[in-house]
Amino acid sequence: MKNYLSTLPSQQKNLYEQVAEYVHNLINEGILQPGDRLPSVRKLHQQLSVSISTVLEAYRLLEDRHLITVRPQSGYYVKTTIKAAEPFPSQPSTQTACFVDTSLAFRIRTAINNPQLIQLGAAIPDPALFPVATLNRLMGQEIRAQPEAVHRYNVPIGCESLRQQISKRLIDAGCSVNPNQIVITNGTTEAIFLALKAVTKPGDTVAIESPTYYGLLEALEALHLKALELPTHPREGISLAHLESAFQKQQVAACAIVSNFSNPLGSCMSATKKRQLVSLLNQYNIPLIEDDIFGDLYFTEQRPQAIKAFDTEGKVLHCASVSKTLSPGLRVGWIVAEAYQSKIEQLKAVMNYSTTIAPQLTVAAFLANGGYDRHLRKLRRSYRSHMELMLQAICHYFPAETRVTQPQGGHVLWLELPQHFDAMVLYQQACEHNISIAPGIIFSASGGYNNCLRLNCGIPWSDSLEKAIETLGILSKQQ
Ligand SMILES: Cc1ncc(COP(=O)(O)O)c(C=O)c1O
Structure with a gap:
């Protein structure tokens, strides 16, 4: 084996960078081919004496450069090129x-949350990916430190220590927000509900991406709001041209979108498009409800900015939570509503007075000193590698005509099959x-997308998962 390490200008590079370069060269020269297993960590440690x-x-480093991928319990592999085409703009x-009826979505949602099934339906991360032990320890500490306070009513706006931490985190999203402008909620779900309630009245129309997160459709239905579904690009998000034309033609009370790595498409608007969107909304004086729950789960170099x-x-109502990064069960989310802040605080008090204190203090403690950034780096790596393995398996087992998104973050994939394909039949057979x-x-208010399906990549890769994709592929081919 050629000794690259001795030929590298070692004084200019860290040792690990030299090792990465050595492996990179093996890939470049075709000695290691796409899909090949890399030398085990132990073997390379012995071979290179590092x-x-x-x-x-x-x-x-090579994973971050999208050159290799890890398969849990199996090792590191050279990435294979994904050949699948992306879905068409919707x-x-x-x-x-139109008014929304989510009764079917509600039934399916209950079924896809069934823990007995292989969880490719619900966008739920595996709890093993979360720092559960640390969170439990921190919660114990917080409760012991304030044994009575955690049993009191909290102020509707939420705990100050948590709002301070969130305000610091928001800097990464490009936002400078005073802690007093943040209202703590029971997850993004409540944040979106409060936001819709604050800016609309029953019968109003809300412009949304299509397909969209079914939880948003459920909120629209509960508040007796109409959904105006607009064409959406699988990578670039909602069509601004269609949005503008909608504003010109009809009364739109608000716009609601998932800004980064949307659910289900995984789309993420560029910064330029986000700026254009805000200026369009300002021109027509329309508030935006931004759901940024996936913003921290980017696979690129940097976190995309929030809208x-x-x-x-002050008319963008920014909603998010720790449900996809730390724990969905703690139910800790938030909203930054600026122009609508007092209305939101009032509504929060009416809904449930405040969010439970112990989970808020737990998240605050984790954000302050639990190694959140380190945890996020690991989590992003896991989501990305699960997604890549899932993409490869889809390309391998699904019909050749299958189109699939390749998001740059988040943990869901959207598959589009030929028009005659019936995803409801596949859903029944899969169960x-x-x-x-x-x-x-279930991602549409008007009954579209029956040739499409969404798969969750938030669970670690395993033989049973590969078998599940193979089964879905076989069933799809039979159609
Ligand atoms: C886009 C989106 N928004 C909101 C939620 C719900 O978030 P939370 O658990 O914070 O209420 C989800 C959950 O899957 C989601 O995908």
Whole structure:
């Protein structure tokens, strides 16, 4: 084997970078081919006489550069090129505002949350990816430190220590927000509900991406609001041209979108588009409800900015939570509502007075000194590698015509099959094989996308998961 290490200008590079370069060269020269297993960490440590942690750091660097991928319990592999085409920009079946009926979505949502099934349906991360032990320890500490306070009513706006931490985190999203402008909520779900309630009245129309997160459709239905579904690009998000034309033609009370790595498409608007969106909304004086729950789960170099970062009038209601990064069960979310802040505080008090104190203090403590950034780096790496393995398996087992998104963050994939394909049939058959999937129809207010489905990549790769994708592929081919 050629000794690259001795030929590298070692004084200019860290040892782990030299090891990474050595492996990179093996890939470049075709000695290691796409799909090949890399030398084990132990083997490389012996061969190159470097420490195990140096090899691990080198492999992490190559993962970050999208050159290699890790398969849990199996090792590191050279990435294979994904050949699948991306889905077409969406065409909602109607572009007329309509009331929403989510009874089917509600039934399916209950079924896809069934823990007995292989969880490819619900967008729920595996709890093993979360720092559960640390969170439990911190919660114990917080309760012991304030044994009575945690049993009192909190102020509607929420605990100051948590709001301070969130305000610091928001800097990464490009937002400079005073802690007093943040209202703590029971997850993003409550934040969105409060936001909709603050800016609309029953019968109003809300412009949304299509397909969209079914929780948003459920909120629209509960508040007796009409959904105006607009064409959405699988990478670039909602069509601004259609949004503007909607504003010109009809009364739109608000716009609600998932800004970064949307659910289900995984789209993420560029900063330029986010700025254009805000200026369009300002021009027509329309508030935006931004759901940024996936913003911290980017696979790129940097966190994409929140749309809130471009807000000049205080009319972007920014909603998020720790449900996809730390724990969905703690139910800790928030809203930055600026122009609507007092209305939101009032509504929060009416709904449930305040969010439970112990989970707020736990999240505050974790954000302050639990190693959140380190945890996020690991989590992003896991989500990305699960997604890549899932993409490869889809390309391998699904019909050749399958189109699939390749998001740059988050943990869901959207699959589009030929028009005649019936995802509801696949959903029923999959349940019989103990596999849950989310059929496309539940992401639309007007019944479209029955040839589509969403798969969750928030669970670690395993043989049973690969078998599940193979089964779904076989069933799809039979159609
Ligand atoms: C886009 C989106 N928004 C909101 C939620 C719900 O978030 P939370 O658990 O914070 O209420 C989800 C959950 O899957 C989601 O995908």
